Amino acid sequence: MFQDRSFGPDIHAYKTADESVVNSATLQADDDLTVSLKADRKYIFRLVLHGTQGAGLVNGNMSFSGPVNDYFFANIMMSTSTSAMARRGPLTALEQEQTLVFGSTSWLVIVEGAIEPTDDGDLVLNWATGAGANDTVTILRGSSFVVWRVA
């Protein structure tokens, strides 16, 4: 299928305030990074997450929840302690969890993927601190979740 600018309007969400999780490895829905999708449409999405973690370098964990789908997949690129971007994942199912080894007190994670829902529903970023962690992870204001409808 090929399209040249004939696709519909974008959907987007962004963080209006910093959000922190302290010492909890239980995945929870992000306060802002949720987008509503319609059944039988095809979407491409991209999240850019800017964050920090405490000096204890607790790392994080993420997954998505959302509507039943014909397919879902995503690629994850993230900063590391050596400053190079490293690949994590991929994710090939909504509830698949991915450990995020930030390696530094400030970090960047870029997630890009595609989904074709078969039901209406919200695509939600879930995240937490790393397992056994005893420190804080924060996703910063301005982090974004952009979705393009492509069919």
Added chain:
Amino acid sequence: MFQDKARSGGSPDLIALVDDDQDIVGETMAAVTDLTFNVKSGRVYAIRLLLLGDFGGNLRFDFGGGTATAALFRVGEPGGTTVSSTATTTLAGDILPDTGVGEVVLIEGALIPDSDGTLALRAREHIANSGYTIKEGSYMMAWRLA
């Protein structure tokens, strides 16, 4: 050069989307169905592909399946645990993703065509097998920058 196109979310200008799973069989480059679009001579494009499959690091890719020619073409594939790029300056140059890349391959690039035509992805087996699959939903998109 900076341009503010005042478009929410920076929507891509061109999108091609794989409609059905397709097998990639054999060690000869062959078109990946659906992953092609038209480009214009002299324009500047940023391109991005995300391919889902079951191929691990066992497929090679190139862009030699289209009719456009390039004054500039450069792509990279950040894979594995570091950003290891396989860069090429010709459309038919092989891209071999990192063997640690798993089931999703990201390819980023830039293109300035010097003729109107199509940009088209091709794939072949890197390590002979009974065939790998590129999955429905895989996509190629481009932003026209100039």
